[in-house]
Every structure is written in structure tokens, then in C-alpha cells.
Amino acid sequence: MRLFACDKCGNALHFENVRCEQCGSALGFLAPRGAMSAFAADGVTSLLDGGRWKPCANAAHGVCNWMLRADDAAELCEACAHNAVVPDLSVPANLPLWQKLEVAKHRLVYTLDRLGLPRDAAELRFSFLADLGGQRAMTGHANGQIDIALIEADDAEREKRRDAMGEPYRTLLGHLRHEVGHWYFVVLVERAGRQDAFRAVFGDERADYAQALQAHYAKPSSDDWRGSFISAYAAAHPHEDWAECFAHYLHMVDSLEMAASFGLRTRPRLDHDGALEAEVDFSPYRASMDEILQAWTPLTVAMNAMNRCMGTPDLYPFVLGPAVARKLGFIHELVHDRPATRAN
Numbered sequence: 167m168r169l170f171a172c173d174k175c176g177n178a179l180h181f182e183n184v185r186c187e188q189c190g191s192a193l194g195f196l197a198p199r200g201a202m203s204a205f206a207a208d209g210v211t212s213l214l215d216g217g218r219w220k221p222c223a224n225a226a227h228g229v230c231n232w233m234l235r236a237d238d239a240a241e242l243c244e245a246c247a248h249n250a251v252v253p254d255l256s257v258p259a260n261l262p263l264w265q266k267l268e269v270a271k272h273r274l275v276y277t278l279d280r281l282g283l284p285r286d287a288a289e290l291r292f293s294f295l296a297d298l299g300g301q302r303a304m305t306g307h308a309n310g311q312i313d314i315a316l317i318e319a320d321d322a323e324r325e326k327r328r329d330a331m332g333e334p335y336r337t338l339l340g341h342l343r344h345e346v347g348h349w350y351f352v353v354l355v356e357r358a359g360r361q362d363a364f365r366a367v368f369g370d371e372r373a374d375y376a377q378a379l380q381a382h383y384a385k386p387s388s389d390d391w392r393g394s395f396i397s398a399y400a401a402a403h404p405h406e407d408w409a410e411c412f413a414h415y416l417h418m419v420d421s422l423e424m425a426a427s428f429g430l431r432t433r434p435r436l437d438h439d440g441a442l443e444a445e446v447d448f449s450p451y452r453a454s455m456d457e458i459l460q461a462w463t464p465l466t467v468a469m470n471a472m473n474r475c476m477g478t479p480d481l482y483p484f485v486l487g488p489a490v491a492r493k494l495g496f497i498h499e500l501v502h503d504r505p506a507t508r509a510n
Contacts, residue, residue: 167181167273167276167277167420167421167423167424167427168423168424168426168427169424169427169428170183170201170202171202172186172188172189172191172193172204173191173203173204173212173213173214174186174189174191174204174213175188175189175191177189179193179202181195181202181272181273181276182231182269182272183202183231184231186204189204191204191205191213192204192205192209193205193231194212194219194221194231194232194233195231195232195233195272196212196214196215196219196232196233197232197233197243197244197245197279198235199214199215200276200279200280201214202214203215203219203233205219210236212233217235217236218235218236218237219233219234219235219236220233220234220235220236220238221233221234222234222241222242222243222245222246223241223242223246224242224243224246224268227255227261227264227265228261228265229246229261229264229265229268230243230245230246230268230272232244232245232246232272244275244287245268245271245272245275246268247287248271248275248285248287248290248291248292249291249292249293249294250291250292250293250311251292251293251294251295252264252294253294253295253296253316254296257296260296260316262319263316263317263319263320264294264316264319266319266338267294267314267316267318267319267338269338270337270338270339270341270342271292271342273339273420274339274342274343274346274416277416277419277420278346280419280423280451281419281451281501281502283350283353283501284353289310289349290310290312290346290349291310291311291312292312292314292342293311293312293313293314294314294316295313295314295315295316296316296317297315297316297317302315303315303316303317305318305341305345306345307345307346307348307349309349309352310349310352312342312345312346312349313345314338314341314342314345318338318341319338324336324337324338332387332398333397333399334397334479334480334483334484335482335483335484340413340417343412343413343416343417344409344410344412344413345409346412347408347409347410347411347412347413348405348408348409350412351364351371351405351408351409351412354497354500354501355408355500358500360500363496364404364408364496365404367492367493367496368404368407368408368493368496369404369407370404371403371404371405371408373403373404375403375405378402378403379402379403381402382399382401382402382403392485392487393487393489394487394489394490395407395410395489395490396410396411396414396484396486396490396493397410397484407493408493408497411490411493411494411497412497414484414494415494415497415498415501417482418450418458418462418494419450419451419458421462421465422446422450422458422461422462422465423449423450423451425446425461425465426446426447426448426449426450429445429446429447430445430446430465431445431446446461446465448461454498455491455494455495455498455499458494458498459486459491459494462486463486466481466482466484469481469482470482470483
């Protein structure tokens with residue numbers, strides 16, 4: 167993710183903005199251009215390209231600021247077209263939860279597009295599910311169908327579940343990036359015939375999934391996964407290891423793009439005076455895995471230190487050892503269809 171600028175006044179804009187706080191111009195995201203645009207007083211003429219655009223139908227619910235070309239027969243934007251099930255809006259409490267989910271989903275789609283990953287809306291579908299009749303909605307995936315429990319958008323409930331599961335990190339965007347990772351295993355590994363290469367890095371995914379998860383949850387808590395896996399859950403099964411690493415890969419490229427947009431400096435190396443110095447001054451979408459890792463570690467150390475100054479938990483409570491770096495490098499290779507520079 168990055169900052170944008172108002173075409174009319176130059177004010178800094180964020181991805182979710184719908185109106186410029188400085189000049190009052192209406193704003194919308196133009197997915198084909200990968201850019202935010204301010205609009206003329208008519209609300210349809212883009213000040214970015216002079217074209218005529220219309221809002222996504224979901225703008226009426228305050229859940230989308232993406233635009234479609236005015237002559238497009240579709241009513242939903244490229245991100246909302248992936249929705250299979252949305253919450254029942256006759257229940258007032260559902261709308262603010264759906265709004266949070268859409269913020270996360272739109273950010274996910276932005277990153278997928280920046281990486282050039284395929285996302286056919288007929289194959290990749292999202293269902294945002296509320297609890298019904300006393301039956302608890304579950305978050306999960308099945309062949310491109312991504313289910314997200316609506317209650318996860320309730321911050322207090324999500325934190326309660328995070329604590330109960332002993333997880334260091336649990337967010338809506340993290341859920342979406344993890345679950346969509348399962349779909350990209352199908353796309354990047356299975357369909358590409360790369361199973362043998364995958365197994366050499368992650369292990370044999372043909373191991374019984376249900377039994378592996380049962381064993382994982384029955385096992386007493388321990389630290390024996392550290393070093394080889396990004397999280398305790400990643401150690402449960404190769405499919406979960408891949409999905410966890412895929413989510414972290416998206417965390418990394420998205421965060422580094424924003425760091426570069428702000429011109430942030432980090433300090434990863436000691437010189438003879440004990441000073442550390444580096445800048446995030448590259449595009450993570452065109453960088454090697456080595457460049458990404460060399461910038462990511464000091465950036466997260468800095469972010470964690472800032473959070474501690476504010477008395478909040480570490481923003482990124484994870485350690486990327488050589489085994490995890492190799493897995494991330496493998497994903498980078500498949501995403502870009504080019505050899506990863508880091509082999510271990």
C-alpha cells in the first residue's frame with residue numbers, strides 16, 4: 167500500500183478516503199489505473215485521466231470507494247465482484263462489521279493486483295457469514311471459496327479469540343491473506359505442476375489434513391516449532407505452513423511499499439561508529455527476496471520499538487529464521503516466476 171495525492175490540490179490521500187479533507191473533492195479508486203482520483207463537481211469526470219466513471223453499487227452502503235467506467239454494464243467493482251455472500255443488512259449491527267471486512271478485502275485485492283496474481287471472480291469468492299440460529303459461522307476455505315466469520319470484525323471478540331488461541335497476532339487482513347493463500351497454492355503449485363519443488367521446501371501436503379490438525383490442537387503448547395516455522399499453527403501441516411508464509415509475504419510487500427511511500431529510514435547494519443543506516447527506497451514488487459528481507463527485519467524492529475514506547479504489543483511479533491526465509495523465497499519465486507536469490 168502507498169500514499170496517494172489529490173489531483174486537484176495535492177493533499178496526501180489514503181486508500182480508503184472518499185473525500186479530500188483539504189479541497190472537498192470527491193475521490194474514488196480507479197483499479198485499472200491502480201490510482202486514486204479526484205473528481206470534478208459532476209462526480210463522474212476523473213481529474214486524473216479525464217474519463218467518465220461511476221461508483222460501485224456497494225458505495226451506497228459505505229463499504230467501497232472503487233469506481234467503474236461509466237459505460238461498464240457491471241454494477242460492482244473488481245473487488246466487490248468477488249463477493250458471494252454479504253451480511254444481511256436488515257440487521258443494523260451487520261453493516262459496520264461488513265465495512266471493516268471490505269476495507270481489509272479491498273486492501274488484499276490491491277496487493278494481489280500489484281503482484282500480478284490472477285484472481286478470476288468466478289473462481290475466487292468471498293462469503294462474509296454471520297452466526298445463524300445459534301450456529302457459529304466459521305472462517306475457512308475450499309477451492310477458492312473463502313469464508314470469513316462476520317464476528318471477526320468485532321474487535322473485542324477477535325481479541326478474545328486471539329487470547330484463547332494463544333496467538334500473537336490476529337487481524338481481518340491477516341485472515342484474508344492466510345485464507346487466500348490456500349487458493350494460491352492451487353494456482354501457483356498444483357496447476358503449475360510444482361508439487362515436488364513445494365514438498366522439498368514445505369513437506370508433503372498429502373499427509374492427512376484432519377489428523378494433522380487434530381494432533382496439533384491436542385499437543386501441549388511448546389516452542390519446538392520456532393526456527394523452522396513462522397508460527398505454531400504453520401507447524402500443523404504443510405498446507406497451513408504455506409498459507410501462513412503466503413500471508414506474511416503479503417504483509418511484507420504491502421508494508422514495505424508504504425514505508426517507501428513515507429520515505430522511512432531504517433538502520434539494519436552497524437558501522438565502525440556503532441551507527442545503523444538504511445532506507446526503504448525500492449519497490450518490493452520488483453525487488454529480490456534478499457532485498458525484501460534485508461529491509462523487513464530492521465523495519466519491524468523499529469516498528470516494534472515504537473509500539474513499546476506507546477505501551478502496545480509488538481506490531482510484528484515474529485522471527486524470520488533461515489528456514490522461514492527459504493519458504494518465503496520459494497513463494498517469491500512462484501509469484502514472480504523467477505528464481506529466488508535466497509536459497510537458505
